[in-house]
Amino acid sequence: MSVTHRRMTKADLGLVLDWAAAEGWNPGLDDTAPFHAADPDGFFIAVEDEQILAAISVVNHTDDYAFLGLYICAPEARGRGIAYELWQTAMAHAGERTVGLDGVPEQQENYIKSGFELVGSTVRHTGPLASGPAADTRPANAADIGRMTELEAVASGVAKPRFLTQWFRPAPTRHGFITADGTGMVVIRECRDGYKIGPLVARSDVQARNLLQAAAAISGEADVSIDVPASDRTLTGICRELGLAPGFETARMYRGAPIFESDMLYAVATLELG
Incomplete structure (x- = not known):
């Protein structure tokens, strides 16, 4: 056939x-x-x-x-x-x-x-995520979905409303956290092996640490992975401070006009959907 x-x-x-x-x-x-x-x-x-x-x-x-x-x-x-x-x-x-x-x-x-052109790379960092105080954060709920979707669009440079509306819905294996002032957020989900974090959006290194440590309350001692742009030295440094080691790398490529991320600290939701 x-x-x-x-x-x-x-x-x-x-x-x-x-x-x-x-x-x-x-x-x-x-x-x-x-x-x-x-x-x-x-x-x-x-x-x-x-x-x-x-x-x-x-x-x-x-x-x-x-x-x-x-x-x-x-x-x-x-x-x-x-x-x-x-x-x-x-x-x-x-x-x-x-x-x-x-x-x-x-x-x-x-x-x-x-027809694709290389514009950057993304590095996966993996390991048990060190726990600690997660100041100025709280669990996200359905009322936060609109705000979280807006934050991700600003950070990544493009809106993904259909995908993220579902991604941000609270689920038994997927948890979101948002900062008290609504300017940063993170999602952690259970995977076949350990957990993955993404997206993460933060306006400062302090905010990023707080959000990652909120996520650590979910992952416990299990391995956690997060995909960080290689150019983001601040978030890369925070990941290493919290016990995550760099591993494999992927190439971010575009056919057509490239999309450029903001200067916020940002980790992609998933390598499959961007």
Whole structure:
């Protein structure tokens, strides 16, 4: 049978996130619903004889901006051009939008051939997060979603309303904290292995420490990961002070006009959706 392309159902997306876990990407336990809500038409799979062979997402966050992720091919299907053909289908979904991605360095040349340009890098910091007083913070609730979404848009340079409205909803495996004055926030979620933090938005090093230590009350002694722009030396230093060590690095690339983050201290929500 020939290979066909179709959009993922939520069940398909759950399977693809299992693939991501097998690749070592360590998705969250409850990522499926907020991912799918970001753009239900933006998740694609290649199928042959009812078997999924490759996957990719190109999520249209706004009329001007999309983000690419979850680009995976089953080992037995590699070398047949299946993933690249699916890439082309997914990229058409973005239209004329700027498209961002966080890609592993060894794929940079392939992305450049597809019209992407390197603008920076992101470093994952991992380890048990040191606990301490979390002054001037409180647990976030549903009434804070609008404010948290605004903060993330200012910090990252682009709004992601459909995704973050779901991401910020309190859930058993996902917790948010916001500063007392509403100018900083953080989300921590339980993953297949330990926890991940993101997004984090802070206006000062003191605020960032307080938010991270609020998150530490959730993670306890488990490992925590946070993805920080390599250019953000302040947040990088805070992560190291609190016990997190730098690990793997991804390349932030754009096709089209790049999006530039603000000078706030910022960590991305997820490498898959930006």
